[in-house]
Amino acid sequence: MAASADPLFVPLCEPETLIRCLVANRLVASEALRPAAERSARTGEPLVEALLQLRSVSLEDLLQAIALENNLPYLFAEEFPTLAPALPQLSSKYLRRYLACPISVEGRVLTVATADPLNPMLVDDLRQLTGLEVRVVVSTPRAILEAIDRLYDGSGTGLSRLVEGLEDERGEEPDEDLDHVRDMALEAPVVRLVNLLIENAIAAGASDIHIEPFEDTLRVRYRIDGIL
Numbered sequence: 001m002a003a004s005a006d007p008l009f010v011p012l013c014e015p016e017t018l019i020r021c022l023v024a025n026r027l028v029a030s031e032a033l034r035p036a037a038e039r040s041a042r043t044g045e046p047l048v049e050a051l052l053q054l055r056s057v058s059l060e061d062l063l064q065a066i067a068l069e070n071n072l073p074y075l076f077a078e079e080f081p082t083l084a085p086a087l088p089q090l091s092s093k094y095l096r097r098y099l100a101c102p103i104s105v106e107g108r109v110l111t112v113a114t115a116d117p118l119n120p121m122l123v124d125d126l127r128q129l130t131g132l133e134v135r136v137v138v139s140t141p142r143a144i145l146e147a148i149d150r151l152y153d154g155s156g157t158g159l160s161r162l163v164e165g166l167e168d169e170r171g172e173e174p175d176e177d178l179d180h181v182r183d184m185a186l187e188a189p190v191v192r193l194v195n196l197l198i199e200n201a202i203a204a205g206a207s208d209i210h211i212e213p214f215e216d217t218l219r220v221r222y223r224i225d226g227i228l
Contacts, residue, residue: 009059009099009141010049012118013066018048021065022057032056060140063115067138075103075113077143084151085110086200086222089129092152098122101139101147107205108132108225113139113147 022028028051036050043050051057067074085105095101100114100122110132114122117136126134197220201209206222221228 009115010046010052011063011066011116013048013062014069014118015046015048017069018062018065019051021069022051022061025065025068027061027065028057063138063140066117070117072117073137075137075139075143077139077146080113080139080143080147081151083196083199087130090126090152092148095148095152096145098125099141099144100126101144101151103137105132105205109135111135111137113137113144115139115141115144 019028019033023030023033032051032054033047036047036054036056039045039050039054040047045053048062052059052062064074066072080101081103085102087102087105087110090102098114098119099116100112103111103113105111110126110130112122112126112134114136115138116122117138123134123136126132197209197211200206201222206224208223208228210221210223210228212219212221
């Protein structure tokens with residue numbers, strides 16, 4: 001089941017264990033369980049959904065309890081990265097569908113933040129699409145969607161946006177003398193581009209960066225585990 005960005009989104013969970021965790025950690029008052037149980041009996045909603053509908057517990061508290069109960073890290077909005085891992089297999093549409101945002105790639109392990117950490121389809125899909133092992137951390141739908149908007153907003157990653165900015169600055173002058181090219185290499189946008197190339201390589205666990213210039217394009221490839 002794919003997640004939804006709906007405010008009433010309810011993550012997959014084991015209700016009885018989760019409710020015990022919520023009460024034990026004082027994330028929901030025990031007296032709130034009775035009206036939620038009555039609503040659940042009346043509407044057929046799961047008890048967890050009834051608690052959310054009655055606002056007896058917040059979605060953030062619910063997700064923190066799921067993380068605690070399953071020994072998963074919890075990620076707050078301010079802890080999301082400022083640079084997205086280079087994963088061209090994952091579109092922003094796919095990430096929004098599953099409420100999942102890549103956090104980092106270390107070696108052969110992809111860390112992804114999700115609001116639905118117990119959804120087995122998500123981990124299986126990510127493993128097949130990326131060829132990486134998947135480590136899950138938990139966060140709220142709002143934090144994840146804001147991060148996707150910032151990191152995968154349709155203009156690509158920070159790297160592609162920077163390249164587009166360089167093209168805009170260059171304009172329509174096809175002929176540039178060598179001195180001007182040398183001057184450009186020392187300017188801030190080029191320095192940022194080189195820094196981003198190196199940061200992406202480190203995040204992907206690459207051993208080499210291969211830069212192949214063509215007449216009107218630049219191909220960058222990373223060697224990871226001996227494969228370009």
